[in-house]
Amino acid sequence: YEAGELDQVEALFGRYRDTIADAVLLDFLAVGYLSMARVHDARGRHDKALEVLDEAEAISRANGWSRFVATLDWERVRRALLAKDIVRAQAIAAMQPAPGDAGRDWVLFSQDIEDERLGRIRLAIRRREIDAAAAALAVEFARQPGRINRQIKLHLLDAQLQQARGASSAALRSLRAALGLAGPGGFLRCFIDEGEEVLQLLRESERDAAPAEREFIRRLLAAAGAETKPALDALTERERQILVFLANGVSNREMAGRIFVSENTVKFHLKNIYSKLAVSSRLQAVAAARQMGLIR
Numbered sequence: 001y002e003a004g005e006l007d008q009v010e011a012l013f014g015r016y017r018d019t020i021a022d023a024v025l026l027d028f029l030a031v032g033y034l035s036m037a038r039v040h041d042a043r044g045r046h047d048k049a050l051e052v053l054d055e056a057e058a059i060s061r062a063n064g065w066s067r068f069v070a071t072l073d074w075e076r077v078r079r080a081l082l083a084k085d086i087v088r089a090q091a092i093a094a095m096q097p098a099p100g101d102a103g104r105d106w107v108l109f110s111q112d113i114e115d116e117r118l119g120r121i122r123l124a125i126r127r128r129e130i131d132a133a134a135a136a137l138a139v140e141f142a143r144q145p146g147r148i149n150r151q152i153k154l155h156l157l158d159a160q161l162q163q164a165r166g167a168s169s170a171a172l173r174s175l176r177a178a179l180g181l182a183g184p185g186g187f188l189r190c191f192i193d194e195g196e197e198v199l200q201l202l203r204e205s206e207r208d209a210a211p212a213e214r215e216f217i218r219r220l221l222a223a224a225g226a227e228t229k230p231a232l233d234a235l236t237e238r239e240r241q242i243l244v245f246l247a248n249g250v251s252n253r254e255m256a257g258r259i260f261v262s263e264n265t266v267k268f269h270l271k272n273i274y275s276k277l278a279v280s281s282r283l284q285a286v287a288a289a290r291q292m293g294l295i296r
Contacts, residue, residue, distance in 0.1 A: 001035040001113075002149065004188040004223045009039050021055075026065050027110035029056070034075060034113050038193065041079065049079075070096060071110070074119035081126050082195045093123055105143055112149040118157070125161050133161050152178045152190050160197050175201045176213070183216045192224045196278045196288075199224050203287045225292050235276055240294065242269050247286050247295045 001009050013020070013036040020032040033056035040049035053072055060068040073092055080089035096116065111118075117140055124133035140154055155178035162171035175198070182190070191198055199221065206217045235243075238259070245255045252270075256263045274280060277288045289295045 001038065002185075002187050002189045004192075006039045006042060009035055013039075021059055026060075026068055027108055029059070030068055030071055030110035031113055034071075034110075037075070038189070042192075070116060071114055074116050075114050077119050077123060078114065078193075081122060086126055089123060089126070093119070107144050107147060107150060112147060112153075118153060121157050122160075125157065125164055128164060130161065130165055133157075137161065148181055148185060149187060149190060152181045152187055153194075155181070156191065156194050156198055159201055160194070163197065163201065171201060172205050175205055176209075179205075179209075179213055179216060183213065188220055188223050191220050196280075196284070200279075200284055200287065235273070235294070239269055239273050239276075242266065243273060243285065243289050243295055246282055247289070 013032060016032075020029055023029045023032075033052055037049040037052040037056075040046070040052060053075065057069060057072050060066075060072065073096055077089045077092050080086070080092065107115075117136065121133050121136045121140070124136065137154060137158055141151070145151060155174045159171045159174035159178065162168075162174055178191070181187075191202065202217050202220055206214055206221075209217055241259065242255060245258070250258070252263050252266045255266045259266075270282075270285075273285055277285055277292075279285045279288050286295070
């Protein structure tokens with residue numbers, strides 16, 4: 001999964017689903033089901049992803065595996081945040097008990113894909129609780145620093161934290177730390193799974209990156225771009241025209257005059273474009289469109 005071999009993940013899960021479901025080792029079941037749910041999400045099959053999460057939860061509740069039920073809830077929090085539904089994310093998080101492994105200095109291997117501590121940090125960043133997120137990150141960086149996958153994710157969370165703080169240089173330093181750890185092992189999904197904020201940082205860092213790092217960044221963006229193709233196909237001719245205007249710095253008023261519509265209609269088109277490209281600003285829309293080959 002982390003290497004981005006989604007076809008292989010799907011084939012293996014289909015072949016061994018019954019074995020995974022009957023596993024007595026909770027952490028193997030957690031990795032299998034979470035990976036498959038994320039594959040469905042990556043391919044736009046969000047209902048299928050929910051079915052996999054619901055099946056895993058049913059298995060967990062039947063066996064009294066409260067830890068995995070909590071992990072699944074934090075996965076739902078992550079998905080809600082990616083959908084920019086912070087109200088839902090907060091509602092799910094509010095139902096979770098306090099951390100049950102306080103003071104423990106080791107991490108279960110299934111926690112490399114998702115766990116409560118990563119989830120709480122991610123939510124704190126989205127809520128702009130900067131000091132709380134920074135303190136929690138400091139604690140997590142000290143826990144099992146040899147766990148490469150987890151360290152990559154912590155650096156990516158720190159990059160998002162620094163960006164939320166307005167410290168762009170620090171955000172790029174954290175991103176480069178994550179890239180340095182990820183490149184040798186070919187870790188891709190941990191970047192893509194954090195969503196557009198991290199992808200935008202990757203786009204910004206590409207120009208000044210060293211050759212090897214730039215190649216890995218392009219590989220990451222290509223893997224992420226492959227998932228957005230259905231959204232690209234959904235862009236109308238008018239929306240593509242407006243993207244070209246955006247790339248050339250044309251204001252909303254000028255666009256309205258050129259295509260003989262009102263400014264409100266232009267804003268409506270821009271809102272649709274942002275939604276389809278999973279961005280939140282003109283600058284991000286232009287960068288994403290160029291990366292996806294929609295404009296030059």
